[in-house]
Amino acid sequence: MAIAQPAPAPRSTSRWARWRRWLVPLFGATVLALLLSHAHKVDWRGAWEALQRYPLWLLAGVLAIATASHALYGCFDLVGRRFTQHRLPRLQAWSIGVTSYAFNLNLGSLVGGVGLRARLYAKAGLDQATISQVVALSLATNWLGYGLLAGGLFAAGAVALPAGAPIAPWALRALGVAMVLLVLGYVLACALARGRAWHVRGRAIHLPSVPLALVQLGLATLNWALMGAAMALLLGGDTPYATALAVLMAAAIVGVVMPIPAGLGVLEAVYLALLSGSVPHGRVMGAVLAYRALYYLLPLAGGLVLYAGLSRYAAAHPEAGAVEAVAQVPPVLGA
Template sequence: MSSPTASGETPGRWRLAWRALFLVFAAAVVALIVQRARDIDWRAVATAIGDYDPVTVILATVAALGAHAAAASYDLIGKRVVGHAIATPNVLLINAVAFPFSLNLGALIGGWGFRMRLYSRFGLGLRPVLEVIALAVVTNWSGFVLVAGVLLSLWPLPLPQPWAFDPLWQRMLGVALLIVAGAYLVTCAIATRRDWRPRIRGVAMHLPAPPLAVLQLAVSSVSWLLMSAALALLLPGQVPFAHVAGVILVCAVAGAALHVPGSLGVLEVGVLALLPTDSEPAPVLAAVLAFRALYYLLPFLLAVIAYAALEWRAHRRASGRSRTYA
């Protein structure tokens, strides 16, 4: 029988090994970013950004904001499942603020911290807020799994060396992801009948009924696809949409694994490394920077303004109540 000390050391060793692997991976990404930055003609990048025609920018902006609008509806599914009484416009506003903060500052601060603060402003308790947040996380990644499964099954990524990944293995991974998406729907059906509550990040939550689970997959898939469309519209040449969407998904996974807010640097290097090699680097980087401005920074600016307005309104309500009771 192993001693308590020995049994406690094993998880610690695994954690140390995982942190070491993470640091090596992060160092490799940083080195790749630095190397790419040195090879870029930044004047050519600035010229490429200035050469965008207004129609392209408008279409890309609509796609980017449409992706955020779809993501803002995630908490409406949580509202239906949890059954809280906060009005639909307020739920949409809370998620429209929290989602850009989550993208740019990280899930812990944006996805969790801002949602908890904003929902508490509307009188929702801690437990239902945590359940709504957990459902939003599931919604976001369920659509990712579905989109990635379809893309890899039907259109394997033609990755350049040294990132090449056998198309057969890509198709097998895609089928596995589709099975996972299907298993989620089955799990929702079983959980609804048996009142089973799984735990997501330690939070016990009701799973949605199958129709709402299908809606989860659909809304999240639309958000991921519109996000990909925004970048595809800005890229030079005729890059297949499936390729662009696949690269977006790969960069999203890498950014989440590295815990890099906004996939800063990871997105830029990933797109430069994984898109066809015959593309000039300056226009491609210009497209990524324009995409970052439209998908990350513009919604974040709008979210900051909306959050300031919410805080100001809450402060005025509190001041009015204090004067009433004075």
């Protein structure tokens, strides 16, 4: 089905593009200043001692949670497979999702989440329209779960803002309510669509069914919950699970605004700022460093192995490149 050409960008969009040139660097400088303001206060010796005090069983448990989280993220691409009805094997689609996630965390979303995933799917034989749908559904799944879980935590007041924070507690609660309402609005839109196309700025957007939308929410919410569980274990009993999860999700949105590969410095700055009053800096830094090693770096090694395996499989099965994707709907372009 042909897709109408998008209309010229409205003036409001171009105005936002001009503002964004200044706002993003300003926001990045603010976060960097926040990190530097805490860097000289960090007990680096305490951080190293905290790392050494972690028992092996705890590190193994956190690694198991991280592995489960990465495996669960690979199921996001199975949602795209179900929606587009393409014919790639489930294991291959899942492996592409897991590989792209590992690269996404360490090299940024444009390289891993979009670029690498598109390359692997193209080598597997999917057409560009189907690839766009799968990538869009995966991104939408991740952030829908984030909106539901983070919105609930913010609305419940699980994040204790430090003194002098640029946002008031009531504003954060209002933001949380708005996030939950947006997610519920997505599910409602899926219910109202019933196979129809929603036209946004000249593009046709087809939404999944309500059951598939609920699967999206369930997978992504569980994935974010696992990430929070890993950090809560590393922080120990001093930090409640809800607090550890809420701070992690606050750091995630800061990392999106500041597209630094692996969020270097962002995670540390946010955790130091939000937990400085309740957890010693050395313990916070030890937990963040351990989290980076177990959730970012070790899975990247597994992602490299999967990438090599997928590449060899594509080279050994050139007939797979002739697979015709059964794309019965136009590309999902909203996400």
